[in-house]
Amino acid sequence: xxxxxxxxxxxxxxxxxxxxxxxxxxxxxxxxxxxxxxxxxxxxxxxxxxxxxxxxxxxxxxxxxxxxxxxxxxxxxxxxxxxxxxxxxxxxxxxxxxxxxxxxxxxxxxxxxxxxxxxxxxxxxxxxxxxxxxxxxxxxxxxxxxxxxxxxxxxxxxxxxxxxxxxxxxxxxxxxxxxxxxxxxxxxxxxxxxxxxxxxxxxxxxxxxxxxxxxxxxxxxxxxxxxxxxxxxxxxxxxxxxxxxxxxxxxxxxxxxxxxxxxxxxxxxxxxxxxxxxxxxxxxxxxxxxxxxxxxxxxxxxxxxxxxxxxxxxxxxxxxxxxxxxxxxxxxxxxxxxxxxxxxxxxxxxxxxxxxxxxxxxxxxxxxxxxxxxxxx
Numbered sequence: 001x002x003x004x005x006x007x008x009x010x011x012x013x014x015x016x017x018x019x020x021x022x023x024x025x026x027x028x029x030x031x032x033x034x035x036x037x038x039x040x041x042x043x044x045x046x047x048x049x050x051x052x053x054x055x056x057x058x059x060x061x062x063x064x065x066x067x068x069x070x071x072x073x074x075x076x077x078x079x080x081x082x083x084x085x086x087x088x089x090x091x092x093x094x095x096x097x098x099x100x101x102x103x104x105x106x107x108x109x110x111x112x113x114x115x116x117x118x119x120x121x122x123x124x125x126x127x128x129x130x131x132x133x134x135x136x137x138x139x140x141x142x143x144x145x146x147x148x149x150x151x152x153x154x155x156x157x158x159x160x161x162x163x164x165x166x167x168x169x170x171x172x173x174x175x176x177x178x179x180x181x182x183x184x185x186x187x188x189x190x191x192x193x194x195x196x197x198x199x200x201x202x203x204x205x206x207x208x209x210x211x212x213x214x215x216x217x218x219x220x221x222x223x224x225x226x227x228x229x230x231x232x233x234x235x236x237x238x239x240x241x242x243x244x245x246x247x248x249x250x251x252x253x254x255x256x257x258x259x260x261x262x263x264x265x266x267x268x269x270x271x272x273x274x275x276x277x278x279x280x281x282x283x284x285x286x287x288x289x290x291x292x293x294x295x296x297x298x299x300x301x302x303x304x305x306x307x308x309x310x311x312x313x314x315x316x317x318x319x320x321x322x323x324x325x326x327x328x329x330x331x332x333x334x335x336x337x338x339x340x341x342x343x344x345x346x347x348x349x350x351x352x353x354x355x356x357x358x359x360x361x362x363x364x365x366x367x368x369x370x371x372x373x374x375x376x377x
Contacts, residue, residue, distance in 0.1 A: 001013075001128075001129065001130045001131070001150075001151045001152075001153070002131060002132075002133045002139075002143065002150060002151070002152050002153075002186045002188065003130075003132065003151075003152060003153035003154065003155075003186040004132060004153065004154045004155035004156075004183060004184040004185055004186045005132055005155055005183055005184065006155045006158055006162050006166075007153045007154065007155055007157060007158050007186070008048070008153075008158050008161070009101075009130035009131070009132075010042060010043070010046060010048040010049065010101065010130065011048035011053070012130060013031070013099045013101055013128055013130040014043070014048060014049060014050050014053060014099075015053070016099065016128050017029055017031060017050070017079055017097060017099045017128070018050065018053070018054055018079075020097045021073050021075075021077035021078070021079060021097075022058065022073065022075070022077070024077060024096070024122075025075040025076055025077065026075065026076035026077060027077045027078075027095075027096050027097065027122065028077070028078050028080065028093070028094065028095050028096065029077070029078065029079050029080070029095055029096065029097040029098065029099070030079070030080045030081070030082060030090070030093055030095045030097075030098045030099070030115065030118065031043055031050070031079060031080070031081050031082075031098070031099040031100075031101065032081075032082050032083070032084050032090070032098065032099070032100050032101065032106075032111060032115055033081070033083060033084065033101045033102065034083070034084050034085070034101075034102055034105040034106050034107070035083050035084070035085050036083040036085070036086070038083070038101070038102065038105075039069060039081045039082070039083050040066075040069075040081075042101070043081060043101055044064070044069070044071075044081060050064075050071055050079065051064050051071070054071065057074075058073055058074055059071070059072060059073060059074060060072040060073060060074050060076075069081035069082070080093065080095075084106040084107065084108060084111035084112075085107060085108065085111075087108050087110045087111035087114050088114075090111065090114035090115050090118055091114055091117075091118075093115075093118040094118060094120065094121055095118050095119055095120075095121065095125070096119070096121045096122030096125045097119075097122070097125065097126060097127075097128075098115055098118070098119055098125075098126075098127040098128070099127075099128045099129075099130070100112065100115065100127060100128070100129040100130070100131070101130055101131070102130070102131050102132065103129050103130075103131040103138070103139070104131045104132060104133055104134040104136055104139055105131070105134075109138060112138060115127065129142070132182070132183055132186060133182060133186055133187065133188045134182065134188075139188060140188060143188060152186055153186060154184060154185045154186060155167075155170060155183075155184045155185075156170075156184070170184055175332075176206055176208065176331060176332050177203070177206070180332075181332060181334070185334075187334070192341060192342045192344065194344045195340075195341050195342055195343055195344055196312070196315055196316070196319040196340075196343050196344065196345055197319055197322055197340035197341055197343060198322075198341060199337070199341050201322045201323055201325070202322065202329055202337055202340070202341075204325060205322070205325045205326075205327060205328045205329070206328065206329045206330075206332075207248070207328045207329075207330060208330070209330075210240070210242070210248045210250075210328065210330060211242050211243075212242065212243075213240035213241060213242055213248065214240075214241055214242060214243050215240060215241050215276050215366055216238065216239070216240035216241075216250070216273055216274065216275040216276055217238070217239060217240075217275055217276060217277050217278070217279050217362055217365050217366060218236065218237070218238050218266050218269050218270050218273070218275050218277075218278045218279070218362075219235075219236070219237050219238075219239070219278075219279045219280070219281075219358045219359070219361040219362035219365065220234065220235065220236055220262070220263075220266055220278065220279070220280040220281065220289065220358060220361075221234065221235035221236075221280075221281050221354050221355075221357035221358040221361060222234050222259070222262070222280065222281065222289060223256070223354065232256075232352055232354050233254045233255060233256050233352060233354040233355065234254060234255060234256070234257065234262040234354065235254045235354035235355045235356070235357050235358030235359070236252070236253040236254050236255065236262060236265055236266055236269065236358055237249065237251070237252055237253075237254070237336070237355065237358040237359045237361075237362045238250040238251040238252075238253070238269050238273050238275065238362070239359070239362035239363055239366060240273075240366070241366040241367075245326065246326050246327070246328060247321065247326060247327045247328070247363050247366060248327075248328050248329075248330055249327065249328070249329045249330060249333065249336075249359065249362075250273055250330050251269060251273065251331075252333040252335070252336045252355060253265050253266070253269050254335070254336070254354060254355045254358065259288065259289075259292055260292065263289070263292040263293055263296060264296065266278055266280075266293075267293070267296055267297055267300065270300055276301065277300075277301040277302065277303055277365070278293065278300055278301070278302050278303075279302075279303050279304075279305055279361055279362065279365045280302070280303075280304055280305070280361075281304075281305050281306070281307060281357065281358075281361055282304040282305070282306055283306055283307050289304070290302055290304065303365065305361055305364075305365065310345070311345055311353065311356075311357070311360075312344075312345025314360050314364070315343070315345060315356065315360050316345075317364075317367075318359070318360050318363050318364070321363065327363065333355075335355060336355040336356070336359065339352060339353055339354075339355050339356050340355075340356055340359070343356050
């Protein structure tokens with residue numbers, strides 16, 4: 001489980017281990033936390049810890065043994081607590097279930113390796129991981145494995161059970177920041193080698209407000225089909241330019257939908273953001289886009305653009321603007337930014353770049369409207 005702080009990860013891990021012990025007689029399980037202090041303070045005795053939520057009548061006479069960090073159930077099952085910093089202790093275990101709490105905070109990869117090797121008995125030994133992510137090799141590796149089921153969640157999904165003052169503080173202080181995306185929304189932030197955009201550049205230039213904008217456009221990169229299982233998205237990006245030739249990404253309305261729906265979305269955004277023009281790439285759509293637009297609104301200024309060069313060449317000037325700190329995102333556009341930070345300019349069938357295409361068309365059209373920094377043809 002990869003989730004933000006306060007999501008309820010500890011409670012989920014604790015209940016999983018308790019349920020397994022109660023449904024299987026005489027089994028040995030383990031819970032591993034980063035340090036002995038974390039093990040005692042959070043995993044065992046915390047508000048959502050094991051000792052707090054296990055009814056006393058389910059324990060044996062031995063119950064919770066603080067000195068050796070074990071919990072003993074009436075049916076002979078046991079939970080053994082081990083701090084990751086004492087990873088050699090895991091070598092002697094022989095278990096059928098494990099819970100790793102805050103794996104991203106463990107200092108030693110050996111602790112995880114030793115724990116996995118201890119999972120060697122029972123019909124289907126499993127390891128449950130609950131953590132707020134960090135872009136560590138182990139976390140990235142596990143999230144990509146086919147035999148790992150990843151459950152994600154954000155702090156705000158559990159806000160009804162949190163102090164409302166804390167929830168508001170999280171929003172005020174961390175909304176729209178890189179650390180917020182990691183610690184609140186539970187995202188694994190990483191840059192792809194060779195990617196034309198980086199999280200660092202995006203984050204360093206992110207803003208909460210913008211100056212008066214000289215020009216605003218809605219850019220559309222249309223999908224060929226709208227079958228939800230197989231189609232690409234139709235990229236729809238709203239962006240503006242100020243008098244100093246800085247650019248502001250105002251909205252990402254990209255979607256998988258029929259042409260009638262996405263053209264209506266574009267028109268609604270044109271009116272909402274008081275835009276100057278709708279720009280659309282016509283390599284796939286031809287005259288269809290203008291016909292759709294004119295059917296619903298004859299008055300909106302419209303420009304068609306056609307890709308005559310490869311994606312990488314078109315994106316390079318925009319990438320340079322990001323490196324110069326001249327493009328500002330006015331919100332966290334999670335899916336757009338994920339595409340950007342994986343985009344190398346080389347087409348990969350499994351990766352989508354519809355939102356990036358719309359972004360490039362938006363900023364390119366703003367550059368070509370009288371105060372160009374780069375000329376895009």
